[in-house]
Amino acid sequence: MKSATTVEPEGMIARIMLAFLATAGLFYVNIxxxxxxxxxxxLGFSRADAGLVASFNIYGAAIGALGAVFIxxxxxxxxxxxxxxxxxMAFDGISMWVTDPLTMKLVRGFHGILGGTLVGVAFAVIARVSLVHKTFGYLLFVQFGLGGLGVMFLPPLAPVYGTSALFLSLIAFSAVSLIMLFLLPAYRVEDVPKPTIGGEVRWRPLCAALLSVFLFQAANMGLYAYIIDLGKSYGLTLxxxxxxxxxxAWAGLVGAWLVIVFSTRFGRTYPLFIATTLTLLATIALHYSASQSVFWAANVLVGITWAFCIAYLLGICAEFDKEGKMAALGGFASKTGLASGPLASALVLSSGEYTVLINVAAIALAGCLFICLYPTRLLDKLDKTVQDGVS
Structure with a gap:
C-alpha cells in the first residue's frame, strides 16, 4: 500500500532506500x-588494539542484531x-574526541549495539519485500560502491586530519539514511506473502545457513580489516x-549486480558453489602479495564474490520466514562473523604472521563452501516443487 508521501513498496527506489538503511548501521565495516x-x-594504537576496536564495534552489532530478533x-x-x-550519529561524534584505546573500544561497542539493532530491523523489513535476493543485491551494491570511495579516499586523510574524517563520513551517511527513512512505506507483516519454505521453520538447514554466513564473513573480514597492513608487510606502498x-570494493558492484540480474533464475546452489570457490582461490593467492598484480587481482576477485555470496547467503536465511525474525538472525550471524574475524586475526598476528592468517581464512572458507550446500539444495528443490505444482 503506497501513500502520497512514500515510494512504491516493491520498486527499485524503495529497495535502494532499504539498502541505505541497512548499510547505515554497519557502514564502518565497509571502511x-x-x-x-x-x-x-x-592515534598510535597497536595492531592488537586497533583490531580489538573493530571487534568490539562488530560484536556490539551482533548483540544488537540478536536483540532485533525479539523486538x-x-x-x-x-x-x-x-x-x-x-x-x-551521537556515538560517532563522541568517537572523534577519544584517544584512549580502552575508551574507544567501549564507545565503539555501544555504537555497534545500536548499529546492529538497526541492521536487524532493516533486514527484517527487507524480508517482507518480494524477491528478497534482489533487495540484498541492492544492499551490497550500496555497501561496496560507497565503501570503495571510503577505502580509496579516507586512508590518506587520516594522517592529516586524524580519525575525525573517518567518523564524520559515518555521521553523514546516517543523516542521509534518516532522510530516506521518512519516504519508506510501513511494510506491515500482515501485508506480505507466505514464505517460500512454508510451515514451521526448519532449524537444521537454517542453522547450516547461519553457520555458512558466520564462516564466510569471519574469513573475509579477518583479512580485510588488516589488508592495508598485510600489503605493507609484503613491501607494497599505501x-x-x-x-x-x-x-x-567497486568490483563488488559487479557481484551485487549479478545477484540483482540472476535472483533465483539459476537456483542458489551452483552460483554459490562457484563464487565461494573463487573466493577461496583468491584468498590463497594472497600468499603471493609481494606481486602487485597478484595482490590487485586477488582483492578485486574477492570484492566481486564477497558481494555475490553474502547476498545469496542472507537471502537464504530470510526465506525461512516473512515476519523477518530469521532475516534478523542472519544479520546476527553475519555480525558475529564480521567481529570474530578481526578478533581471530589479532590473536594470530600476536604470535604468528600473515601467512598463518591467510591459511586460517582459507580453511574457514572451505568449511562455508561445503556447509552451505545443504540449505541451498533444499530451497532449490522446494522452488522446483512449487513450479511443477503450478505448471
Missing amino acids: MPAIVSGLIDS ISRGNWKPLAMALLFGL EFISPTLGIS
Missing part, C-alpha cells in the same frame, strides 16, 4: 581498513529506526594499496 589503519597511524514484530519499526540513527582496495 574498516581505513579505520584500523587510521587508529594505528593517527522486530512489536509495534512500528520506523520510530525505532529513527531513534537508532540519531544514536549512531599509494598502491588504497586505490587497489577502492577498485576491489
